[in-house]
Amino acid sequence: MTEHLTGTREGWLAARLDLLEDEKELTRRSDALALRRQALPWVRIDKDYRFETEEGSASLKDLFGGRSQLLVYHFMFGPDYTAGCPSCSSIADGFNGIVVHLQNHDVAFSAISRAPLAKLQAFKRRMGWSFPWASSNDGDFNRDFSVWFTEEEQRKGGIEYNFRREPPAPEPLAGKTVQEWQSAASEGPVAQIAAMTGTDVPTYTRDRPGVSAFVLDEGVVYHTYSSYARGLDSLWGMYQWLDRAPLGRNEHGIWWRHRDAYGRS
Structure with missing residues (x-):
């Protein structure tokens, strides 16, 4: 039996209208941010x-x-x-x-x-x-x-990505998540993604x-x-x-593939 909140159509509509106000505010904020992007100096x-x-x-x-x-x-x-x-x-x-x-x-x-x-x-x-x-x-x-970035920058902490400097990458990197070896967020284990490109983690992440x-x-x-x-x-x-599906992103590690690789063992 579902553990998610259930209710009537009337209750759903009331909650949806409340959410709609926040969605509209997000849209207005997004429009304002777009104008700020366009106003950046060239x-x-x-x-x-x-x-x-x-x-x-x-x-x-x-x-x-x-x-x-x-x-x-x-x-x-x-x-x-x-x-x-x-x-x-x-x-x-x-x-x-x-x-x-x-x-x-x-x-x-x-x-x-x-x-x-x-x-x-x-x-x-x-x-x-x-x-x-x-x-x-x-x-x-x-x-x-x-x-x-170069291997030396990666090893010594010289990478400046996403407007911030990353710490030196610890060794070994294989099997680590991005969260475990750099400050930027990521979707999951880097080694698994690197393998899909035929490389190791250091090569892939440069x-x-x-x-x-x-x-x-x-x-x-x-x-x-x-x-x-x-x-x-x-x-x-x-x-x-x-983000609009009932269970959202619902992620547990790396689930996506090259689109012609789904169904392969």
Whole structure:
């Protein structure tokens, strides 16, 4: 028998209307935060970043594709990975359908990863994705936007991710949860996720996820916004649905997979 509160339709409606007031307030707060994001100062980018794309070598300006705005998803896929991060992959499962809408609203989109383009393209075919995905050629782009770090930084505590400095990563990392070896929150055991990418924990966690926004104004590219870690939750479509399901996220460790891996033993 259920242990959850039950009641009448009238009682449900009264509770729902009370919740509705808080939901409306959250929406108003979200609108206000969006305006504050847009009001952030723009930072001019003069470095000549180069990327490999399906159309060939490209600059950051080229990724705009004639549009004035560019959104970038920093996809965790390092050169040593054999598959993309399953968490990034579950977020990316929602990209195909939205890209065309963004492109028709003066906003370009691209995922960017450090892995070679051929490896990204192979995984893209496996997942059935069509959104633009560029390789940063292991250049400065991922480092400059705080989504890639060196082994020495990891070992000595030189990683600054999500606008905070992490403590040195203890050894061994295998089997540890993110909460046990860094200050930022995470969804569960890192070793399990790392295994899905064909790497160990240190290698896997030197790449990080994020989103960055850029604007092209009078021929000059400016960085306008970046967000990381839990700041990506609103882009993770499955969680927006689970937050509205009767049992919520209802998580016990890592339950998600690459979408073609469900049902495998």
